[in-house]
Amino acid sequence: MDLVSVIIPAYEVEQYLDRCVRSVVSQSYPHLEIILVDDGGTDRCPAMCDAWANKDSRIQVIHKPNGGLSSARNAGLDVATGEFIAFVDSDDYVEPDYIATMIDAAQKNHADFVMCSVFHEDADGNTVEQTAPVHRKEYAPITDTLRTCSGMDCMRQRGDENGMDNVVAWNKLYRRQLWDDLRYPLGKLHEDEFITYRILGRVSTAVLLPDRLYHYVEHAGSIMHADYTLRSLDLIEALIGKVRFLLDKGAVDLVPVFFSQLKDSIYKSRQLDWSNPQVHERLKTLFRLFRTIPWSTIRYLPLKDRVNYIGTWTCPFLFWGCKTYGEKGAVKGDAR
Incomplete structure (x- = not known):
């Protein structure tokens, strides 16, 4: 036994x-x-x-x-x-x-x-x-x-x-x-x-x-109900590692699924104030880590996520800032 x-x-x-x-x-x-x-x-x-x-x-x-x-x-x-x-x-x-x-x-x-x-x-x-x-x-x-x-x-x-x-x-x-x-x-x-x-x-x-x-x-205090904080950015780091791991394993069919989760996690991080020095420095570190995902990854992604990959790889703060501004503008336009 x-x-x-x-x-x-x-x-x-x-x-x-x-x-x-x-x-x-x-x-x-x-x-x-x-x-x-x-x-x-x-x-x-x-x-x-x-x-x-x-x-x-x-x-x-x-x-x-x-x-x-x-x-x-x-x-x-x-x-x-x-x-x-x-x-x-x-x-x-x-x-x-x-x-x-x-x-x-x-x-x-x-x-x-x-x-x-x-x-x-x-x-x-x-x-x-x-x-x-x-x-x-x-x-x-x-x-x-x-x-x-x-x-x-x-x-x-x-x-x-x-x-x-x-x-x-x-x-x-x-x-x-x-x-x-x-x-x-x-x-x-x-x-x-x-x-x-x-x-x-x-x-x-x-x-x-x-x-x-x-x-x-x-419970009310469990992670799924907790407020989004600086430590919540750890999920981005984990998902970058997962995407790189899948590429190394040749499991390219899984890359779009988990890259989408990574993209969503970056999107969710906008709940924080990106101009806050601590948040900004942590994001700078994460975006440098993002660039370790090889450029060839783009061939496995759908068109929309290719755009997210290129924007995040090349100029992430400007790219996500523009996305935020564009979405706010669209909401105001809908309201009118």
């Missing part, structure tokens, strides 16, 4: 932690190594982690100074000894067969990566997709039936939906070797966007499951 290391970072989540840990220790698959990473919380989480370790010998606790989610996940990865790795966020919880279903799929299909479907809930336990607009595809199961594919094909099957379930660390089972020399980037927002595509690039066989086994709980 393969050992599965379940990594649970914990920081300022005392009202949710017991539910999360209880759902993991109650798994029908018993051969677990449960790693609770106390990321320097000032609430009751450190003591709660220790209390759980006293109840269940499979639990070990790492107490560390606060370093953020990437640092906490990395600390768990550094000590994990299981053949497989799973992540559970401490304000979420999982179905009793979360691990058993995924490990069974991995073993039967000789896979090194398994991804399950997700329940999206609000803090009161209401299913979010019941009130979501019809076009919110990210709330649908990731597949209608069990599928096997390569890691790159996994991105192909889900890339056009721009769903969070494909990118996040949780709702997945990883063979531990996938993490050799890979760790989450410290201090970055959207840390999953920096690493998941690199993991998928290493996956020979992935399994996609229709079973909803993970409960993602949306």
Whole structure:
């Protein structure tokens, strides 16, 4: 029976932690190594982690100074000894067969990566997709039936939906070797966007499951509801890396999809004041990084995105400034 290391970072989540840990220790698959990473919380989480370790010998606790989610996940990865790795966020919880279903799929299909479907809930336990607009595809199961594919094909099957379930660390089972020399980037927002595509690039066989086994709980303070800040620009950096990675892998059919996401992320950054010195300097760095996307990329893009590529590569501040001015003018014209 393969050992599965379940990594649970914990920081300022005392009202949710017991539910999360209880759902993991109650798994029908018993051969677990449960790693609770106390990321320097000032609430009751450190003591709660220790209390759980006293109840269940499979639990070990790492107490560390606060370093953020990437640092906490990395600390768990550094000590994990299981053949497989799973992540559970401490304000979420999982179905009793979360691990058993995924490990069974991995073993039967000789896979090194398994991804399950997700329940999206609000803090009161209401299913979010019941009130979501019809076009919110990210709330649908990731597949209608069990599928096997390569890691790159996994991105192909889900890339056009721009769903969070494909990118996040949780709702997945990883063979531990996938993490050799890979760790989450410290201090970055959207840390999953920096690493998941690199993991998928290493996956020979992935399994996609229709079973909803993970409960993602949306809170008012979660990243999807948070204000756009300087740190939000990290997503642009991550997507530049993803586009370059796809080009290096020869997955040119995916380039238009993820370049479009990159373009949209730059567009969204206009919520910030680009004349602010900190914002301006960060954008200058990002636009220099954008120029590392080779000029030959243009051949894979539709006409509209070719224009966005050329404008962003050559004179980004002027180009996006003109787009903003033009759109404001069009709105005023419509109003008249």
